Amino acid sequence: MKKKLFIPGPTEVLPEVLQAQTKPMFGHRMKEASVLGMSIINKLKKVLETDQYVIIWTGSGSLIMESSIRNSVKKGVLNTVCGSFSDRWHKMAKANGLPNGKIEVDWGKAIKPEMVNTELSSGKYDVLCLTHNETSTGVMNPTEDIADMVHDKYPDIFILVDAVSSLTGAPLDVNKFDVVLTSTQKCVALPPGLSFCSTSARFFERAETVQNRGLYTDFLQMKKYIDEREGQTPSTPALSLYNALDFQLDRILEEGMTNRYKRHADMAHRTRAWVEEHFEIFPEKGYESLTVTVGTNNKGVSIADLNKKLAEKGLAIANGYGKLKEQTFRIAHMGDLKLSDIDEVLGAIDEILGH
Numbered sequence: 001m002k003k004k005l006f007i008p009g010p011t012e013v014l015p016e017v018l019q020a021q022t023k024p025m026f027g028h029r030m031k032e033a034s035v036l037g038m039s040i041i042n043k044l045k046k047v048l049e050t051d052q053y054v055i056i057w058t059g060s061g062s063l064i065m066e067s068s069i070r071n072s073v074k075k076g077v078l079n080t081v082c083g084s085f086s087d088r089w090h091k092m093a094k095a096n097g098l099p100n101g102k103i104e105v106d107w108g109k110a111i112k113p114e115m116v117n118t119e120l121s122s123g124k125y126d127v128l129c130l131t132h133n134e135t136s137t138g139v140m141n142p143t144e145d146i147a148d149m150v151h152d153k154y155p156d157i158f159i160l161v162d163a164v165s166s167l168t169g170a171p172l173d174v175n176k177f178d179v180v181l182t183s184t185q186k187c188v189a190l191p192p193g194l195s196f197c198s199t200s201a202r203f204f205e206r207a208e209t210v211q212n213r214g215l216y217t218d219f220l221q222m223k224k225y226i227d228e229r230e231g232q233t234p235s236t237p238a239l240s241l242y243n244a245l246d247f248q249l250d251r252i253l254e255e256g257m258t259n260r261y262k263r264h265a266d267m268a269h270r271t272r273a274w275v276e277e278h279f280e281i282f283p284e285k286g287y288e289s290l291t292v293t294v295g296t297n298n299k300g301v302s303i304a305d306l307n308k309k310l311a312e313k314g315l316a317i318a319n320g321y322g323k324l325k326e327q328t329f330r331i332a333h334m335g336d337l338k339l340s341d342i343d344e345v346l347g348a349i350d351e352i353l354g355h
């Protein structure tokens with residue numbers, strides 16, 4: 001049975017967006033591939049409000065995370081761990097044999113500019129990795145404030161941002177960073193399989209000086225194909241998803257970014273108020289996410305059973321992530337969901353729990 005998804009990815013995909021994937025196939029070296037590739041890149045620049053490079057990758061967001069550290073870290077990368085996804089940056093640095101260090105806060109807490117300042121003052125780093133929206137805890141980190149501090153005090157440090165569960169759902173000025181990346185199966189509300197990022201001009205200059213960037217993970221190869229083959233990619237991209245993305249970007253631009261951000265904020269505020277009434281908000285006050293609300297399960301409800309009953313009504317929320325399973329629950333409000341969808345799922349939970 002179909003379930004309407006209130007989970008932080010993959011998110012609910014509209015039938016017309018699914019349908020856009022079914023256009024006839026064409027070759028990835030044909031003119032059609034260039035036209036489509038450039039169309040998406042130009043629309044993404046409008047959506048992200050940037051003149052920086054925009055690169056589309058076939059692979060999930062983790063691919064860009066790994067690519068971006070491989071293309072920039074020489075001296076050392078500072079990771080800022082506040083949950084499971086921010087910890088992924090750290091695991092990747094280690095898996096790639098890159099010199100690294102980390103700041104770690106308790107799950108539910110945010111990373112603050114002062115913490116980053118203290119650690120960067122050691123002079124051990126040339127790259128900083130941030131996670132805008134920590135999906136496992138529902139914390140939205142003060143990412144632009146951290147960037148302002150870094151630009152002021154450490155202008156040579158490159159800043160890479162995982163905005164997988166927030167970009168296009170919550171405002172973020174991508175022009176303040178060297179790489180800001182997202183996957184298509186979260187706020188963009190497409191099936192999984194693609195990811196994209198904004199990239200600063202100086203990031204490419206940096207990559208020129210880095211050895212062992214890999215091949216599929218090489219930013220310079222990706223740029224070369226965009227420049228010399230007009231929007232194409234070194235290897236075969238997921239062209240059906242490109243069609244869906246091109247279609248979805250028209251819808252996003254039609255809605256307008258201001259309206260889109262407001263719709264997400266309205267859904268977040270509605271969900272937060274409901275959680276405050278019946279449970280407790282898990283993340284630190286003042287740092288609550290605009291795209292996924294995490295509640296503390298202080299009533300000892302079985303989240304697994306709740307989800308089984310929701311499934312009978314064609315709905316699904318997410319259990320807590322990893323070690324927070326059953327201790328917390330997560331209600332995502334991202335992508336194409338509307339306030340009426342939020343009312344539907346909250347009403348269904350009220351009915352099941354007898355609120």
Ligand SMILES: *Cc1c(COP(=O)(O)O)cnc(C)c1O
Pocket residue numbers: 008009060061062063085131133134135162163164165183
């Ligand atoms: C979902 C998610 C990821 C992983 O993205 P993939 O597209 O599955 O690679 C990384 N970071 C955050 C914050 C996420 O929410």
